Amino acid sequence: MIVGVVKEIRNQENRVALTPDGVETLIQHGHAVWVEQQAGLGSGFADHHYTERGAQLCPTAAQVWQSAQLMLKVKEPQIQEYPLLQPEQMLFTYFHFAASQSLTQAVIDAKCVAIAYETVENRAGHLPLLTPMSEVAGRMAIQESAKYLERAQGGRGILLGGVPGVAPATVVVIGAGVVGTEAARMAAGLGAHVKVLDINLERLRAIADMLPANVTTLAATPGTIREALQTADVVVGAVLLKGARAPKLISRALLKQMQPGAVIVDTAIDQGGIFETSRATTHENPVFIEEGIIHYCVTNMPGAVPITATRALTNATLPYVVKLADMGWQAACRDDAGLAMGLNIVQGQVVCQAVAQTFNLPH
Numbered sequence: 001m002i003v004g005v006v007k008e009i010r011n012q013e014n015r016v017a018l019t020p021d022g023v024e025t026l027i028q029h030g031h032a033v034w035v036e037q038q039a040g041l042g043s044g045f046a047d048h049h050y051t052e053r054g055a056q057l058c059p060t061a062a063q064v065w066q067s068a069q070l071m072l073k074v075k076e077p078q079i080q081e082y083p084l085l086q087p088e089q090m091l092f093t094y095f096h097f098a099a100s101q102s103l104t105q106a107v108i109d110a111k112c113v114a115i116a117y118e119t120v121e122n123r124a125g126h127l128p129l130l131t132p133m134s135e136v137a138g139r140m141a142i143q144e145s146a147k148y149l150e151r152a153q154g155g156r157g158i159l160l161g162g163v164p165g166v167a168p169a170t171v172v173v174i175g176a177g178v179v180g181t182e183a184a185r186m187a188a189g190l191g192a193h194v195k196v197l198d199i200n201l202e203r204l205r206a207i208a209d210m211l212p213a214n215v216t217t218l219a220a221t222p223g224t225i226r227e228a229l230q231t232a233d234v235v236v237g238a239v240l241l242k243g244a245r246a247p248k249l250i251s252r253a254l255l256k257q258m259q260p261g262a263v264i265v266d267t268a269i270d271q272g273g274i275f276e277t278s279r280a281t282t283h284e285n286p287v288f289i290e291e292g293i294i295h296y297c298v299t300n301m302p303g304a305v306p307i308t309a310t311r312a313l314t315n316a317t318l319p320y321v322v323k324l325a326d327m328g329w330q331a332a333c334r335d336d337a338g339l340a341m342g343l344n345i346v347q348g349q350v351v352c353q354a355v356a357q358t359f360n361l362p363h
């Protein structure tokens with residue numbers, strides 16, 4: 001089978017859907033891999049890295065789209081790409097259909113087979129192709145907050161880990177899932193005083209077992225959140241309600257009780273954010289100030305670290321890519337019910353209930 005990889009064309013998207021290592025694996029499985037010129041540059045892979053592992057280089061994206069039976073991408077097809085989608089072609093990428101009716105319609109009309117990273121499940125019911133990006137965002141949240149705490153950036157001017165004889169900063173993490181765990185791990189590693197809050201006591205037990213003694217766990221209630229906020233230097237919003245908008249846990253009135261110059265990193269912004277005052281920002285313009293508090297609300301945090309993010313994403317996607325290429329989507333999805341959860345739109349038919357319900361389409 002011909003597997004295709006194109007350069008991502010969305011603004012500031014430097015990730016790529018397949019590494020040269022992935023090319024070698026697919027070639028070993030007897031497939032051909034066609035890669036658009038310069039597709040990997042943003043992630044540190046030159047064209048020769050791909051050709052050395054056996055890829056065929058294509059000067060234009062259109063050539064790849066026209067020939068590949070399995071297309072790999074990172075972001076959903078952009079408007080310029082809609083006319084390039086091919087009937088019966090498998091397209092494996094993040095889609096987030098519910099966020100765009102025009103994308104949903106374009107993929108229905110194209111009659112391709114859309115398999116979405118974000119709805120693939122593993123045996124435990126987790127989302128293995130979202131997890132690596134949450135790991136990146138969680139770890140990044142602390143490095144961003146350390147930066148914006150600096151006085152020259154408008155922050156309180158406190159060092160996360162303190163120094164001998166001077167107390168460290170207090171980092172409050174709300175939500176103890178993948179993002180929250182990694183944020184707490186990083187903050188603890190730097191020596192901060194970390195408080196992690198969640199409504200799920202099992203998650204708090206896991207954190208208490210895993211992380212060092214400078215991490216305290218607290219059952220999340222309006223009272224514990226309010227109290228933690230008042231002494232926080234950093235607050236990381238890391239709550240997720242599967243498939244729903246994030247709950248607004250922190251009102252403007254609560255924000256006013258925080259220390260001026262404190263930093264919030266609301267990673268849940270892609271689901272609306274947990275602060276009443278949060279609004280989406282970009283890497284070009286990542287922060288704004290409301291009520292004296294620095295808000296960092298970038299919706300695609302991993303985009304800032306493509307060298308790490310590409311490798312983390314493709315580590316997780318490659319086994320599924322190999323399965324789809326080896327077996328085709330029908331047999332692969334019969335064999336792996338979790339991969340079948342990734343099927344969103346199949347040859348004009350919406351098969352994902354959530355997408356059909358969002359746009360009132362038959363499924």
Ligand code: NAD
Pocket residue numbers: 131133134135137174175176177178179180197198199200203220237238239240241246247249266267268269270271298299300301302
């Ligand atoms: P997760 O499912 O692993 O964890 C979410 C946690 O929130 C769970 O432990 C859950 O018990 C907890 N929770 C739910 N309701 C709560 C409440 N009322 N109070 C306290 N805790 C509550 O999710 P995750 O992978 O850690 O993702 C967290 C958020 O980060 C999501 O919105 C995700 O989309 C987002 N994210 C953003 C970026 C970005 O670039 N901004 C990147 C990756 C993930």
